[in-house]
Amino acid sequence: MSNSKSKYDLIIIGGGPAGLTAGIYGARARLRTLLIEKGLTGGQIAATEEIENYPGFVEAIGGAELTGRMEKQAMRFGLEIKTLLEVESIQGQGGDFTILAGDERSDGRAVIVSTGATPAKLGIPGESEFAGRGVSYCATCDGAFFSGADVLVVGGGNAAVEEAIFLTKFARKISLVHRRDQLRADRILVERARESDKIDFILGSELLAIEGGSRVERAIIKDKKSDKVGEVAVGGVFMYVGTKPNSDFLTDILKLDEKGYIITADDLMTSKDGIFAAGDARKNGAKQVVIAAGEGALAAISAQKYLDELGG
Numbered sequence: 001m002s003n004s005k006s007k008y009d010l011i012i013i014g015g016g017p018a019g020l021t022a023g024i025y026g027a028r029a030r031l032r033t034l035l036i037e038k039g040l041t042g043g044q045i046a047a048t049e050e051i052e053n054y055p056g057f058v059e060a061i062g063g064a065e066l067t068g069r070m071e072k073q074a075m076r077f078g079l080e081i082k083t084l085l086e087v088e089s090i091q092g093q094g095g096d097f098t099i100l101a102g103d104e105r106s107d108g109r110a111v112i113v114s115t116g117a118t119p120a121k122l123g124i125p126g127e128s129e130f131a132g133r134g135v136s137y138c139a140t141c142d143g144a145f146f147s148g149a150d151v152l153v154v155g156g157g158n159a160a161v162e163e164a165i166f167l168t169k170f171a172r173k174i175s176l177v178h179r180r181d182q183l184r185a186d187r188i189l190v191e192r193a194r195e196s197d198k199i200d201f202i203l204g205s206e207l208l209a210i211e212g213g214s215r216v217e218r219a220i221i222k223d224k225k226s227d228k229v230g231e232v233a234v235g236g237v238f239m240y241v242g243t244k245p246n247s248d249f250l251t252d253i254l255k256l257d258e259k260g261y262i263i264t265a266d267d268l269m270t271s272k273d274g275i276f277a278a279g280d281a282r283k284n285g286a287k288q289v290v291i292a293a294g295e296g297a298l299a300a301i302s303a304q305k306y307l308d309e310l311g312g
Contacts, residue, residue, distance in 0.1 A: 008034045008080075010303055011099050011108035013087050014246075016043020017289050018279025019114035020070035021296030022303075026112075027077035029304050034108065035079055036101055038086035042067035043116045044280075045289050049140045049166060054289055066289070082106075087115075090253055094274035095310050109310065110274050110303040113250065113262060114296060117243035117280040117287070122154070126210030127239070134216025134236045139163035143170045146236045152177060152219045154207050155240030161185040161193050163238055168198045175232055177202045177221060202232075210237055245281040257283050267302040268295060274310075276303055 010026045012019045015037030026033035035041075045051070048063035057066075075081065085101040090111060092098050099106045119137040121127060127135055136142040139153075143166060151171045153164040156178035162185075164176050176193070181204045183190050193199050202221060208229065209220040218231045245260045255263045255271035261283035268276045278295035280287050 008032050008106060008108040009307060010034070010110050010112065010300070011036065011097065011106055012112045012114060013090075013099065014043070014114035014116055014279070014281070015039075015041035015071075015081065015083070016114060016116045016279060016292060017045055017067060017070065018116070018292040018296035018299070019043075019112070020067060020074055021293040022112045022114060022278060022300040023074035023079040023081075023296075024070065024077060025297050025300035026303065027074055027079040029300070031304060031307070033079050034106055035074075035081045036085050036087055036099065036106065037081065037083045040083055041071050041081065044118075047138050047140050048162075051289060063289075070293075088249055090250070090275065093272070097274065110307055111276070112296075112299045112303060113247075113254075113270070113275065113277045113281060114279040114292075114299070115246040115281045116292075117245045119239060120242040120244045122207065122239065122241055124207060124209055126212070126216075130210055130212060130216050130237075133214065134212065135210060136236060136238050137240075139166050139238050142236075142238075143167050146171050148172050149235035150175070150233060151236040151238060152207070152232060152234045153238045153240065154178075155242075156180055156183040156185060156203075157240065157242075158185045158189060160238075160240035161189045163240060164199055165189070165193055165196065167238070168196050171198065171236075174199045175202055175234070176200070177205055177207055177219075179206045179224065180204065207237075243280065243287065247281050267305075268299040269302060269306070274306060276306075 009031035010033045012022050012035040023035045045063040050060035052060040087101045089100045097108050147170045150173045153176045164174050167174050222229045247260045262277040276299040278299040279292040
């Protein structure tokens with residue numbers, strides 16, 4: 001561990017489950033650790049109403065509560081947190097990094113990137129025009145605004161089905177559109193969704209456009225087998241068609257895959273010595289809170305080993 005008071009041993013970029021867990025492990029290992037978050041801590045999961053598959057919680061726990069507990073635990077061990085700072089670049093090399101975020105400069109010996117991902121966009125007509133006027137990427141955030149309305153959910157994974165189920169608390173009817181003939185979501189979620197008389201499934205179809213006046217009024221949908229195009233009258237459209245890693249600032253710094261996910265070794269070291277990656281921004285097989293937390297722990301342990309070998 002460095003004796004310098006001006007340089008951190010470990011700097012973590014991103015304050016979701018991966019970053020907060022890395023902060024717990026780093027600070028508990030007595031590394032002088034800083035976490036930088038562009039918004040508020042918690043990441044995407046903070047907007048999730050209920051998490052029921054995180055180990056140790058028999059009853060479901062809210063995403064904000066879970067990450068809030070992580071933050072308190074990390075700070076108890078001495079983690080320093082700076083929020084509302086967006087990192088623009090990482091300069092330097094192993095053992096001597098400088099993180100630039102606005103007017104702030106932070107120096108560290110090792111770095112963990114846990115910047116997460118943001119919802120992907122379809123890029124169809126009407127999507128950007130009606131953003132905030134009926135198009136949403138967070139049912140937990142906006143569901144209450146659609147009380148008694150008919151809405152459309154786009155996607156076939158866990159997020160889409162979970163949010164469709166959540167919307168049954170508010171909406172009169174939910175139409176779930178997925179381009180494949182079968183949903184990709186976990187079976188237990190699909191079973192719950194099919195039990196609801198409020199959810200209709202429009203499978204093997206794709207959303208072509210979103211139309212309306214001052215707000216969303218209808219969705220244009222094409223059946224992929226017949227090529228028949230029709231419209232569904234809806235007051236809102238919720239998009240869950242994947243995620244995009246928050247890695248644009250790393251394009252010239254680290255090795256990324258074709259989608260922008262960070263490529264790492266087994267110990268989560270990136271293509272640059274001293275920089276590790278964890279969570280949804282990393283190329284891995286699944287995006288789950290427990291996996292992000294586990295990767296955050298592994299990244300911090302690997303960073304500690306790296307620093308021990310580096311000496312100084």
